[in-house]
Amino acid sequence: MSNNHTRVGKHFQLTERLVFEEGSAGRRGFNLPELDVPRRAVTDIVDESLLRKNIDGMPELSEVDVIRHFTRLSTWNYHIDLGLYPLGSCSMKYNPRINEKVARLDGFAYAHPFMPPELIQGSLDVQKTLEKCLAEISGMDAVSLQPAAGAHGELTGILLIRAYHESKGKPRRKILIPDSAHGTNPASVTISGYVVENVPSNSSGTVDLENLRKVVDDDVAAIMITNPNTLGVFESQISEIAEVLHSHGALVYMDGANLNAMMGITRPGDFGVDVLHINLHKTFTTPHGGGGPGSGPVAVKKILEPFLPYPVVGQRSDSMLFFDHDRPQSIGKMKAYNGQFGMHVRALCYILANGPDGLKEVSEVAVLNANYIRARLKDSYALPYDSPTLHEVVFSDRIQARKDVHVGDIGKRLMDYGFHPPTVSFPLIVPGAIMIEPTETESKQELDAFIDAMKTIATESEENPDLVKKAPHTTRIGRIDEAAAARKPVLRWKPS
Amino acid sequence: MLSDIGVDSIEKLFAGIPERLRLRRLLDIPKALTEPELIEYFRQRAARNASEYSSFLGAGVYRHYIPVIVDALISRSEFFTAYTPYQPEIAQGTLQAIFEFQTFITQLTGMEVANASLYDGSTGLAESVLMGQRISKKNKFLIAKTVHPEYRAVVSVYARNLGITVETIGYSASGRIDMADLAKRLDKDVAAVVVQTPNFFGTIEQTHDISELAHQHGALSIVNVAEAISMGILKPPGLDAVETRTADIVVGEGQSLGVPMSFGGPHVGFIATRDRYVRQMPGRLVGMGQDYSGNRAFVLTLSTREQHIRREKATSNICTNQSLCALMATIYMATMGPAGLREICEQNIVKTEYAVQQIRSRTPREVLFQGSRFNEFVIKLKDDYAKCAQKLLQSRIVPGLQLSRFYPELGNAMLVCVTETTTKAQIDAFVKGLE
Numbered sequence: 001m002s003n004n005h006t007r008v009g010k011h012f013q014l015t016e017r018l019v020f021e022e023g024s025a026g027r028r029g030f031n032l033p034e035l036d037v038p039r040r041a042v043t044d045i046v047d048e049s050l051l052r053k054n055i056d057g058m059p060e061l062s063e064v065d066v067i068r069h070f071t072r073l074s075t076w077n078y079h080i081d082l083g084l085y086p087l088g089s090c091s092m093k094y095n096p097r098i099n100e101k102v103a104r105l106d107g108f109a110y111a112h113p114f115m116p117p118e119l120i121q122g123s124l125d126v127q128k129t130l131e132k133c134l135a136e137i138s139g140m141d142a143v144s145l146q147p148a149a150g151a152h153g154e155l156t157g158i159l160l161i162r163a164y165h166e167s168k169g170k171p172r173r174k175i176l177i178p179d180s181a182h183g184t185n186p187a188s189v190t191i192s193g194y195v196v197e198n199v200p201s202n203s204s205g206t207v208d209l210e211n212l213r214k215v216v217d218d219d220v221a222a223i224m225i226t227n228p229n230t231l232g233v234f235e236s237q238i239s240e241i242a243e244v245l246h247s248h249g250a251l252v253y254m255d256g257a258n259l260n261a262m263m264g265i266t267r268p269g270d271f272g273v274d275v276l277h278i279n280l281h282k283t284f285t286t287p288h289g290g291g292g293p294g295s296g297p298v299a300v301k302k303i304l305e306p307f308l309p310y311p312v313v314g315q316r317s318d319s320m321l322f323f324d325h326d327r328p329q330s331i332g333k334m335k336a337y338n339g340q341f342g343m344h345v346r347a348l349c350y351i352l353a354n355g356p357d358g359l360k361e362v363s364e365v366a367v368l369n370a371n372y373i374r375a376r377l378k379d380s381y382a383l384p385y386d387s388p389t390l391h392e393v394v395f396s397d398r399i400q401a402r403k404d405v406h407v408g409d410i411g412k413r414l415m416d417y418g419f420h421p422p423t424v425s426f427p428l429i430v431p432g433a434i435m436i437e438p439t440e441t442e443s444k445q446e447l448d449a450f451i452d453a454m455k456t457i458a459t460e461s462e463e464n465p466d467l468v469k470k471a472p473h474t475t476r477i478g479r480i481d482e483a484a485a486a487r488k489p490v491l492r493w494k495p496s
Numbered sequence: 497m498l499s500d501i502g503v504d505s506i507e508k509l510f511a512g513i514p515e516r517l518r519l520r521r522l523l524d525i526p527k528a529l530t531e532p533e534l535i536e537y538f539r540q541r542a543a544r545n546a547s548e549y550s551s552f553l554g555a556g557v558y559r560h561y562i563p564v565i566v567d568a569l570i571s572r573s574e575f576f577t578a579y580t581p582y583q584p585e586i587a588q589g590t591l592q593a594i595f596e597f598q599t600f601i602t603q604l605t606g607m608e609v610a611n612a613s614l615y616d617g618s619t620g621l622a623e624s625v626l627m628g629q630r631i632s633k634k635n636k637f638l639i640a641k642t643v644h645p646e647y648r649a650v651v652s653v654y655a656r657n658l659g660i661t662v663e664t665i666g667y668s669a670s671g672r673i674d675m676a677d678l679a680k681r682l683d684k685d686v687a688a689v690v691v692q693t694p695n696f697f698g699t700i701e702q703t704h705d706i707s708e709l710a711h712q713h714g715a716l717s718i719v720n721v722a723e724a725i726s727m728g729i730l731k732p733p734g735l736d737a738v739e740t741r742t743a744d745i746v747v748g749e750g751q752s753l754g755v756p757m758s759f760g761g762p763h764v765g766f767i768a769t770r771d772r773y774v775r776q777m778p779g780r781l782v783g784m785g786q787d788y789s790g791n792r793a794f795v796l797t798l799s800t801r802e803q804h805i806r807r808e809k810a811t812s813n814i815c816t817n818q819s820l821c822a823l824m825a826t827i828y829m830a831t832m833g834p835a836g837l838r839e840i841c842e843q844n845i846v847k848t849e850y851a852v853q854q855i856r857s858r859t860p861r862e863v864l865f866q867g868s869r870f871n872e873f874v875i876k877l878k879d880d881y882a883k884c885a886q887k888l889l890q891s892r893i894v895p896g897l898q899l900s901r902f903y904p905e906l907g908n909a910m911l912v913c914v915t916e917t918t919t920k921a922q923i924d925a926f927v928k929g930l931e
Contacts, residue, residue: 016592028833033916036920042842049731057599059830066569067565074572077574077575077589080573081574087579102534111759112553113760115545116889136523148615148616150816152813186803186808187812191654262513266517288576291581292817332653335618342756359523360523367509388512426804476588477789480785492608
C-alpha cells in the first residue's frame with residue numbers, strides 16, 4: 001500500500017431503507033395554506049368516476065423524515081466536490097457555485113415560456129448572448145439552444161442535414177461514422193432515417209483519408225466525426241476530410257463532446273465543420289446532476305440556418321427580443337418551448353466568468369493535465385496509440401490482463417484509493433480501454449495522488465492480482481451481480 | 497509538469513493541430529467578469545423579466561408551490577455534482593433515489609414499470625410513439641387534437657423519417673376527444689391512440705373508455721399527462737379493475753411536481769408501461785439487486801436496450817435522463833405524501849371552478865366546453881386577444897395563452913390556468929379585467 005491509502009479514512013455511514021419503508025400513517029411534510037375561495041366538494045365539480053380513492057403505497061413522512069432520508073442517501077455518492085472524476089469524454093470539472101446562484105434568481109426561475117415578449121426580455125437576452133458566444137467559440141454562424149442534451153443535439157443536427165439535402169432534391173441515404181465514435185452517434189443516425197456506414201480508423205487512431213476518398217459518393221449525406229476524437233487525438237487532416245465530403249455535396253457533422261480541448265485554440269467552423277452540438281454539461285460546467293439535465297445546443301453554418309428548430313430568438317427593429325416562430329423551412333420542434341433554460345444561464349455565467357483569455361487557459365490547462373498523466377503513467381499502462389493527445393488519454397489493460405486483471409477491476413480498485421474510475425471499455429477500437437480526462441480544474445496534488453494510486457494498482461496487479469480483482473474493499477456495498485439484476489429485473493418497490 | 501511531459505511550453509502540446517487551423521487571435525466574447533459583476537449582470541437581466549405579476553398561464557408549464565426542502569436537498573453537491581451512476585458501488589444515493597422515482601411514478605400512474613425519466617413531456621411523447629411502433633410493428637397513429645400542440649409538433653419531427661403517419665382526431669362540444677370520430681377511424685392498421693388528460697383545454701378525458709375502444713381494435717393506448725400532479729386525485733390511466741380499460745403507455749411531464757418553471761426547462765419527462773413492454777422502453781432503468789455479499793443494492797439495468805451497447809440498433813439514442821429534476825419530483829412527492837397531493841389537487845379544482853363561475857356570472861365572456869376540468873379552461877373573448885391582454889397587463893396580470901396560434905377555429909380564445917397558488921384576490925382581479 002502506498003501513502004495514498006490514507007486518502008480514504010473511516011467515517012460512519014448510516015444505512016437507510018427505501019422511502020416507502022419509512023414514515024407512518026398521517027404524517028405530513030408540508031401544510032398548504034387554507035383554501036381562500038368558498039369550499040365545495042370536489043365531487044360536486046368533477047364526476048366521481050373520474051376520481052381515484054387513494055394512492056397505494058405512497059409514503060407519509062414529516063419534513064425531518066424527508067431531510068434525513070435524502071441526506072443519508074446523498075452520503076453514498078461520489079461527486080466532483082469530493083475529488084477527481086477522470087471520466088474520459090465526460091469533462092467532469094468543478095461546477096462553480098456562482099452558476100447555481102444566478103440560475104435561481106426569481107426572475108429566471110418563475111419565468112413562463114409563453115409570457116408576452118416584453119415580460120421575458122431578460123431570459124431572451126441570456127439566450128441571445130449565449131448563442132453569440134457559442135457561435136464565436138465554435139466558429140459557426142448560428143446556434144439553436146433547443147436540444148435537451150448531447151444526443152438530442154446530434155439528432156437535431158442530423159435532421160438539419162437531412163432538411164438541407166431535401167431542399168437540394170433528395171435526402172441521400174448514408175451517414176459515415178468512424179469506428180471510434182460514441183454510441184449515441186449511430187443511434188441518432190438511425191432514428192433520423194439514415195443508414196450508418198462505419199469508417200475504420202488507421203494505425204494512428206484517426207480517420208483514414210485514402211479509404212475515405214473511396215467510400216464517399218453522392219449517396220453520403222454527411223460524416224459524423226468527433227474531433228479531437230475519442231482517443232484524444234486531433235484529426236490533423238480534418239480540413240482534407242471536410243474537402244472530400246464537400247466535393248461530393250456532403251456535409252460534416254462534429255460531435256462537440258471534446259470541445260474542452262480547443263477553446264480559443266482552433267474552431268470547428270474554421271476547419272470545415274457544417275454543424276456540431278455542444279455539451280453545456282461538459283465544457284461549460286453545468287452540473288451533471290447524477291445523469292442530467294444536460295443541454296446540447298447545435299451550432300451551424302449559414303447554409304443550415306433556415307432549417308433550425310423553431311422558435312429562434314429574433315430581434316425587432318426597436319431592439320425588442322422575441323421568439324420567432326415564422327420559420328417556413330424549419331425542421332420543426334425538437335422539444336416544447338426553447339431548451340433547458342436553467343442550463344443556459346449557468347453556461348453563460350461560466351463563459352462570462354472566464355472571458356477570452358480564461359477559456360483559452362481552460363483548454364491549455366486541460367491539455368497540460370492530461371499529458372502530465374499520460375507521461376507519468378505510460379510506463380505502467382500500455383498506450384495503444386502513440387499519437388499526441390490533447391485533453392484526454394486512452395491506455396489499455398494489456399499489461400495487467402496478463403495477470404487476468406482487467407480494466408473494470410482497475411477502475412473498481414481506484415475506489416479504494418478515493419477516486420472515481422475512468423471511462424472503461426471505450427472507445428471500442430481499444431480492447432480494455434482506460435480513458436482518462438482530468439480536466440483543467442484539478443491541481444497537481446490531486447493529479448499526483450491519482451497517478452500514485454494508478455501506479456500502485458499496476459504493482460498490485462503484478463503481485464496480488466486477486467486484491468484488484470475483488471475490489472472495491474472499502475465501499476458501502478461490494479460489486480453487484482448485474483447479470484442477476486437484469487435476468488429478473490426488480491424495477492419498483494412493492495408492498496410485501 | 498512540462499519537464500515530466502518532456503516539452504518546454506504548453507504551446508508544444510498543441511503541435512498536432514496544423515498551424516493553418518489555429519486561431520491566432522483571442523475569441524471575440526466579453527471580457528471576464530468577477531463574481532460581484534456576474535451577480536449584477538444576471539440580477540439586471542432577471543429583473544427585466546416579469547416580477548410582481550399574477551399569472552394565468554399554464555399550457556404545459558404550471559405554477560405550483562415548491563417546498564423549500566426540495567432545493568435544499570438537491571443543492572447537496574453529493575447529488576448535483578455527481579455523474580451518471582455507472583459505478584454503482586459509489587453511486588447508491590443517486591441509484592436508490594431514481595428507483596424511488598420510478599416507484600412513485602408507477603404509483604401515480606397506476607402502471608407497473610417506469611423509467612429513470614426522459615428530457616421532458618414533449619420528447620417523452622415522441623419516444624412513446626416510437627415505442628408504440630416497436631411494440632405493434634404498425635405505423636399509423638391517431639392523436640387527439642387536444643394533445644399539447646407543441647408535443648404534437650415534436651412527435652411529427654421524430655415520426656417523419658421512420659415511416660410513421662399521424663392522423664389527428666378532433667374534439668367535441670364537451671372539450672373531450674370526439675369518440676364517434678375515433679371509433680370510425682380505428683382499424684386494424686392503427687398502432688396506437690394517443691390522448692392527453694387533462695387535455696390541452698384542461699378537460700379531463702375519459703381515458704379508460706378510450707383505452708378500451710383502442711384495444712377492441714387491436715391498437716395500443718398511449719396517454720399523455722402534461723400536468724402530472726392531477727394524478728394525485730384523478731383516476732390515473734393505468735388504474736382500473738379491468739385491464740383492457742387501462743393504458744399501455746402513460747407518459748408525461750413531471751414539472752408540476754416540484755420543478756421550477758424556469759422558462760420552459762429543465763423539466764422532467766416520465767414514461768410508464770406494463771411489465772411485458774419493458775424491453776421496448778427507451779432510456780435508463782434502475783433495478784434492485786444484491787452485491788455479492790447479499791446486501792441490497794441498486795444498479796442501472798437492462799442496458800442492452802441502450803445506445804452505448806446497441807449503437808444503431810438501440811431503442812433510442814438517449815444517453816442522459818433528467819436525474820436532478822427527477823430527484824426534485826421524488827422529494828416533492830415524499831414531502832407531500834398522498835394526502836398532501838390530494839389536497840393540492842382539490843384546491844386546483846375548487847379554485848378553477850370558482851374562477852369559471854365568477855367569469856360566467858360577472859362577465860359577458862363564454863367559458864367553452866362542458867367536460868369536467870382540472871385547473872385550466874378556455875374562454876371565448878368578445879374582442880381580440882391583444883386588446884384584452886393589454887388591459888390585464890396594465891393591472892399586472894399575465895393573461896392566459898392566446899389559442900389562435902394553435903386552434904384558429906376557436907377564434908379569440910384564451911386558455912386560463914388557476915392553481916393552488918392563485919389567490920382569490922388574484923382571481924377576482926382577473927375576472928374584473930374581463931368585464
